[in-house]
Amino acid sequence: MILTVTPNAALDVTYQIDALTPYATHRVGAVAERAGGKGVNVARVLHGLGTPVLATGLAGGPTGQRLRELLIADDVAEAFLPVTGDARRTVVVADRADATGFWEPGPTVTAAEWSGFTAHFAALLAGVKVVVLSGSLPPGVPATAYAELLALAHAAGAATILDADGDPLRQGLRVQPDLVKPNAAELHALTGIRVDGPDAARAAVAALRELGAGDVVASLGGGGLVAVSEQGVWRARLAEPLTGNPTGAGDACVAALARGLLAGQPWPERLRDAVALSAAAVLSPVAGVVDPAVYERLRTEVIVDVC
Amino acid sequence: MILTVTPNAALDVTYQIDALTPYATHRVGAVAERAGGKGVNVARVLHGLGTPVLATGLAGGPTGQRLRELLIADDVAEAFLPVTGDARRTVVVADRADATGFWEPGPTVTAAEWSGFTAHFAALLAGVKVVVLSGSLPPGVPATAYAELLALAHAAGAATILDADGDPLRQGLRVQPDLVKPNAAELHALTGIRVDGPDAARAAVAALRELGAGDVVASLGGGGLVAVSEQGVWRARLAEPLTGNPTGAGDACVAALARGLLAGQPWPERLRDAVALSAAAVLSPVAGVVDPAVYERLRTEVIVDVC
Numbered sequence: 001m002i003l004t005v006t007p008n009a010a011l012d013v014t015y016q017i018d019a020l021t022p023y024a025t026h027r028v029g030a031v032a033e034r035a036g037g038k039g040v041n042v043a044r045v046l047h048g049l050g051t052p053v054l055a056t057g058l059a060g061g062p063t064g065q066r067l068r069e070l071l072i073a074d075d076v077a078e079a080f081l082p083v084t085g086d087a088r089r090t091v092v093v094a095d096r097a098d099a100t101g102f103w104e105p106g107p108t109v110t111a112a113e114w115s116g117f118t119a120h121f122a123a124l125l126a127g128v129k130v131v132v133l134s135g136s137l138p139p140g141v142p143a144t145a146y147a148e149l150l151a152l153a154h155a156a157g158a159a160t161i162l163d164a165d166g167d168p169l170r171q172g173l174r175v176q177p178d179l180v181k182p183n184a185a186e187l188h189a190l191t192g193i194r195v196d197g198p199d200a201a202r203a204a205v206a207a208l209r210e211l212g213a214g215d216v217v218a219s220l221g222g223g224g225l226v227a228v229s230e231q232g233v234w235r236a237r238l239a240e241p242l243t244g245n246p247t248g249a250g251d252a253c254v255a256a257l258a259r260g261l262l263a264g265q266p267w268p269e270r271l272r273d274a275v276a277l278s279a280a281a282v283l284s285p286v287a288g289v290v291d292p293a294v295y296e297r298l299r300t301e302v303i304v305d306v307c
Numbered sequence: 308m309i310l311t312v313t314p315n316a317a318l319d320v321t322y323q324i325d326a327l328t329p330y331a332t333h334r335v336g337a338v339a340e341r342a343g344g345k346g347v348n349v350a351r352v353l354h355g356l357g358t359p360v361l362a363t364g365l366a367g368g369p370t371g372q373r374l375r376e377l378l379i380a381d382d383v384a385e386a387f388l389p390v391t392g393d394a395r396r397t398v399v400v401a402d403r404a405d406a407t408g409f410w411e412p413g414p415t416v417t418a419a420e421w422s423g424f425t426a427h428f429a430a431l432l433a434g435v436k437v438v439v440l441s442g443s444l445p446p447g448v449p450a451t452a453y454a455e456l457l458a459l460a461h462a463a464g465a466a467t468i469l470d471a472d473g474d475p476l477r478q479g480l481r482v483q484p485d486l487v488k489p490n491a492a493e494l495h496a497l498t499g500i501r502v503d504g505p506d507a508a509r510a511a512v513a514a515l516r517e518l519g520a521g522d523v524v525a526s527l528g529g530g531g532l533v534a535v536s537e538q539g540v541w542r543a544r545l546a547e548p549l550t551g552n553p554t555g556a557g558d559a560c561v562a563a564l565a566r567g568l569l570a571g572q573p574w575p576e577r578l579r580d581a582v583a584l585s586a587a588a589v590l591s592p593v594a595g596v597v598d599p600a601v602y603e604r605l606r607t608e609v610i611v612d613v614c
Binding site: 015017020021022023024025026027028029031062063065066091093097098099100101102103104105 | 322324327328329330331332333334335336338369370372373398400404405406407408409410411412
């Protein structure tokens with residue numbers, strides 16, 4: 001069983017409009033709602049692939065209630081803890097050309113609520129093999145939040161994946177997550193190394209491992225993935241990067257890495273899956289939904305090199 | 308007592324961001340919520356001026372509940388009827404330069420709910436002298452909605468103001484509202500006359516009165532107001548148009564016209580108030596809030612001409 005944690009889960013709202021005109025007023029044609037947040041997207045991809053997964057995190061108020069109802073309607077098992085503050089919304093305005101996003105900061109969580117969540121999380125760990133911790137923290141949750149959850153997961157014998165940025169990632173690294181998946185911007189922020197290619201990525205990853213990271217999979221967008229582990233260093237990519245909807249591609253990548261960790265899959269296969277699942281997400285109009293046939297086709301096109 | 312009706316009341320949500328970049332993702336700094344919709348704004352302005360007012364309309368679901376709580380917190384008397392569908396949101400994205408709006412269409416209202424509202428409305432009419440009907444209709448409410456409400460109001464002896472557009476306005480005109488307040492775009496849509504100045508406005512207003520309108524106050528933005536009634540024709544304006552936030556200026560104008568109708572104020576005074584209150588709304592950062600001192604100062608600067 002994989003457990004995904006989304007401390008700042010969101011109700012993703014998409015507004016369909018004809019064309020975005022800055023500083024005008026737009027009548028929205030259609031409003032679509034779905035449960036969102038990075039860990040929620042990971043859980044949805046895993047569920048779609050038939051991997052047993054449970055989604056948890058904080059989700060309060062009527063917006064949190066709605067988010068949970070939508071997850072249940074999608075048949076994704078959830079154990080979110082309700083808090084007093086209303087869950088945030090992420091509003092995506094989609095026109096015929098592209099999408100523009102507005103991400104609310106999230107509700108303020110009290111110290112007592114956070115403490116309640118750590119106990120809730122600990123109780124969910126029985127039988128969990130892999131824990132995935134994803135995304136931003138809502139106001140009020142301490143920057144040590146992921147470090148606390150990682151320590152609890154390791155004590156329970158679970159392997160851990162951390163997909164975060166900034167101080168929560170930095171603090172989490174001290175507790176040595178089994179795998180982190182930074183992108184180029186996160187690597188630069190943490191190590192000061194500007195990641196403009198595979199060589200710079202390897203240098204930045206080495207610096208990250210000094211900070212405490214176990215295995216590192218750096219995502220370089222169209223440049224693919226660079227993985228560094230005790231077993232070796234690999235680069236995996238498609239011959240030609242795809243264009244499409246990058247939202248959720250990182251979450252699909254994490255879903256593949258979580259499956260690989262759960263199954264003890266060899267690294268080259270793990271990376272093949274991760275690149276193919278990310279690319280299939282790029283080709284999907286909706287974050288967290290992947291076409292299995294597209295995924296299977298792309299798997300055969302991934303190039304994995306030993307570095 | 309003035310009764311305002313907002314069939315498609317909204318929760319107005321303002322997102323503060325640094326700068327709008329089309330097709331990028333923005334982290335929202337602050338989220339502000341208030342009760343909105345044109346009739347709600349009219350009620351808030353009237354309440355701020357000390358005029359007894361009751362706000363009604365349809366407002367369902369958790370968003371409708373929130374809207375009502377915010378009105379109560381603002382001390383505005385409300386008698387909204389809850390319906391099953393969740394009330395709409397209007398999202399305004401404000402950056403340092405200006406604001407961009409996204410208006411949801413509103414919930415689908417059933418025939419039984421609309422019928423229930425007409426009974427609710429009729430029961431509220433006791434003691435009401437002026438009824439203000441404002442804004443769009445949510446999906447499911449018939450285009451004859453304002454015509455039905457106007458007939459009920461007239462039967463109860465109340466004077467009526469209709470501030471709507473499209474088919475609901477056209478159908479409403481057949482029941483001869485005492486006052487309508489179209490803007491240039493609405494006049495053009497209804498009469499085919501392009502309103503590019505006071506003369507064209509007078510021609511369009513004459514055509515509108517053929518369709519059933521009683522008195523007409525046409526709002527020409529910075530060009531001020533043109534009023535046509537049995538008592539005469541006037542134009543009222545500031546010497547120099549103001550720049551600022553036009554959202555809510557039309558609603559402030561309607562609030563002044565409703566007060567004038569309630570008090571039987573002479574037309575020149577009524578228009579002086581309407582121009583000054585609209586202009587004070589333009590200078591206010593928030594729709595439905597007017598600084599009384601600014602309003603009093605601007606009243607002395609309005610030019611009213613007999614045409």
